[in-house]
Amino acid sequence: MIYGNLFSKLLKEDLKRRTWAVALTFLVFFFSLPIGLALALEGAENTNYVSFNNERPFINDGTIPEAQFREKLLSLRTEVVLSQAGFGNGLAPFLLIVAALVIGVSSFSYLHNKQKVDFYHSLPVKREALFGCQFMGGILMTGVAYGINLLLLTVVAMAYGVPLGAIAGSLAGGWAFNMLYFMLMYATVVIAMMMTGNMVVGILAAGVFFFFLPGIMFLLSAYCQMFFVTTARYMWTNEHSPFWWGVKYLSPFSIYMEALSWKLKDLGKHVPELFCSVAAVPALTLLSLWLYRIRPSEAAGRAMAFRRSKAPIRLIMVIGFGLSGGMFFWILQNRVQWGIFGAVVSVLLSHCIIEIIYHFDFKKLFANKLQLGLSLVITILLFLSFRFDWYGYDSYLPKKESVVFASLDVEQDHQRRGRPEFTENEDGALTMKYKPMYVYIENNMKLSDLDSVLAIVEESRDRTLEGRDRRLEGRNAQKSYAAASYTTIGGADGPTAVFLAGKQEGEQETEEKFFTTITVCYELKDGRKVSREYQNIPISSVMDAYRAIYGSQEYKEGLYDILGQAPSEVCQVVYSEAGQMMSAGEDREISKRILEAYQSDLMELSVEERMAELPLGRISFVTDAAAKYMRQKNAGDLEEHLRWNYSYQSWEELNFSQNYDYFWPVYPSFTRTIALLKQQDILPGTYFVPDKVDSVVLNVLPVLQRDDSGSYSDLPKGEGLEALKKLNPNYRGDGFLEFRDQKDIKTLMDAMAQEDCYSLNYLYDPPEHSLKGITGSLVLSGGRTVTCVFTGEHVTPELLKLFEGIPIEKAGDLTR
Template structure:
């Protein structure tokens, strides 16, 4: 049984063999942390007041928030340390030698793992302390700020471990350093690639999609993939305060480490020099990697060249899947004669991509024509395109969560009928894409004036919300709003004037048809009376006038905004404008 002393000696010996990496880490981290911080702060040394402002953001110099170079450097060091520490597994002579030692496999793993960890940790901790000393020399360092710097250092270490463990895990699945590197790239982005693929295809193929916020898979993709999570942790200031992010990083780190240890215990010695370590994995990995990658490449190329329609997605996807299958087989065997060796897995991958694209191309799921059953809908809201510049709400200008874009109504039947007409238009080929496209299916421009794009929000009895975007008739939309606005509560929710607290309005300006704004010299009481009179006019306005008459003026309100502790804004005032086409106001 190996003693603790010899165990430490083996770690030191491993570090000594990788001394070039230790020196490189030390020099680069020294230049990118304390030296960079000193140069950056020294440029403001002549202005003490400005220099003091850096106290709030000084910890950013530790994790790379102020320097993209440091973020890239940490990632590269994690790659270098991981590959150099376990490259002995990829050479048969070295692997036989190490496995012939009187050491258990978990001990060999621990020696290489800890040695690599120290190669980064020691220089990084030393450079963090030196960076803090730079802040102390400049007179901006405090005890609490030093503590914040060490917490930021902790997130930097976690970010390093994400890439380090990803690299080690890839090493346990491969038998060559090249495939270990490629495997690290794949594992680092694969969860994000898979989770965002279906939403991307939905937006590309379907005509009625409407995205209010990221879907659950898209949100999870930022926390389940090592590379995106690595970047998020280092790009955000005070990322250590994001409990969910830190938890996700810790879970990924532990899972990758545990999986790596388990795989190393069963790692076959004869796998050294092979592309992959386990015989059953080549066809499985080829199918899992090539399918999402091929479709992603087609979407990326289509977006880059600006091609319209979906035919190029299909053509590029099929071309990409064929090329990827051949490329992966070449990486496996490094022999052009062996490209067809795994033809069965290639057929499976190509067939899956073809079926997947057919499902989206012909909408076998009925996404574009889907409409919840009326009895299952609790409320419906609609948002025509014209509202984007028509109604501006005070809540939209705060740093808090955005207000619900849709004004939901209990009069389900009114908007349900409008949504049904939108689906009928979809079946006729009249969609938001065709309405705004130069290759529109409308016979004349006059025909297109009869339609308007409107997004719908269906709030089901279960609480779930379904969003769609249809092309509907202009007159039908106006008639629907006329019926909805017969209720005073709906009007108060729709018109922004009712979202304004009159006591917080500090000034009112009027902009006439000549676009010449002029502040109205009113007292607080007069401003309140003016806004109250406007509210009464809005409640009594015929909604049809909003779509037929042209405004002759516009109100602009300056509203006093007191930021709370959760908001981070330095602006005490916000200007909001009125959004109705009635009376002498155009927007609010």
């Protein structure tokens, strides 16, 4: 009882001493919570709840019953309240972070003043009681101020008609979880105050505890991402990265930021994290109490309270800053010497600054030369270990016996950036989320032909290691791919890149082709999954192994998700050719038969057929979910959606996104599919014909030279223009040729292909020709336009004569 009375008196005296902090905390929460909610509700009402109603004004226009309107209005107001005070929303997290720092510093600021330390420690009170009073006072003043203002916020919400039962649970849960993470950060700030003897240094120490270790983890992940050239996608910066785990969980600040992304209803998924956070609060509290007990009174006024903590903290921080400096100068110049220069300079500067802070004396810059030398050596070795891959990351190749299955993502084989997944909301509307194609491939492709897989990977690895130094020490991101520079034909979507295949100055041109990015994912017998990515690899160098892989059922089923599409889910089939979209009708039985035929044709497609054929057109299998989503987005039926798209030639633009091509190629060898389409009066191969083309416009600007200002210096002008028009009457004078004669159109089209079809098959192997890089626009009857490219077939003297006066020989420098 005596101890309880003493603690109560000490706590009251502490709160009186910090009345300013109590008042400031209460006022900040008052204006942020109840007043902030009142403003938010008024603002939402003035804007008809647009921000809370899917960007649509909520107005009672008489189309819905009054009771239903009131119910929806109440739901929107409840959403406004929770957006201001629910866990993870509003200003509360920011205020609690600031409060943890301010209250934590003020609670034990007396430790940094010798007179105050002597006074407090001369009182006939145990240090434990004194610590408990100061520590609990900070938590109480914040928790009570936050709680009272939440109650006031509840009163404001109820005044606007929001029932208590709709928000009480969320507000109570928000208070509990916000206070949990406040205490976590508060205890960390107290530890910083215990370990320092100066308030400014204590604040700096709290900043180090909040940000330094996550920063180091982020830096290490950046080193791996930068120097390991076979890193698969974003392996070092995604949720599976060990460093990213450190970024999220190695400081109370980052733990809080991670927790704010959770939802109260989903907390069951985060029980381990919550358990660790709850356990960390008493652990850190006990650590701070132990530090308080052993803290010498004479530490007041010194930078660091404990001499033994100086060396490890200095070493970790100096090495961290040194690696940061090395990375900074490496990014600037991509040279080892500059990286080492940045590391050395950063080590010297950070070491000297820390020594000044430790000793408050400029003369102590090099007081610990041994530690400075050790820091320099460790930092330089760490930098070099990443630059020269002493870890063997890029040279990794597993033994066949250790691999269960493997997946192989040949980027040009799918040319698709994502798969749509539809989820139905409570109101019945669909939302769509993309999953990258590599996720589907890694989850569904199980290749058992490991000999072929490892043959492809070994060749890819060897080529990557040969070019590793050139890639890393390129002047910038573009130059790092100097061995594989490319130009895009006609700005086509997808991998229609034109590669200059690995040529160095003075070397003869290689015949290697079909360059692509290959990503392999091994499923090892020990349960691990290991991925590597190899860029700019010519498929021609591993054609035998690739042919064996592509011909396997395992590869195609893991690559083409259409092979796993259930026929019962397809409601319509759409065929596209020459800018025209044709529906096979809404007969589900017909759609089912066409899908099954296409699946059979695609499964039998061979590498040889792809090298010899270009698709006639493209086909899309519209699922029930996709159709519903399109109608929902376009507020009309599917047929209207398709007709509207005719003039844009872009299913992607209104379908799912401009970056997603939901069409599949229809090759001439797909006899089953073509036969069924013909039964529906859709005739593949008959729409891209001269009889349906009014004119052809060719862009010859790619073969003209640009001067320093970016203009085309050899674009004919004046007398030269008139001379060219006499020589070639089809020249318009702006870098374009226009043809309207049917004979010329036929000659051109015999050597051209639709660009959207051409881009679907990067294995097509056309003969060399001098018209590469020249694109054409075909204007069809009805006004539709189709972008085309020259394939190299049927490039006859008669065709080349149409380019008279145009320096088309320069186009030969562009290769596919």
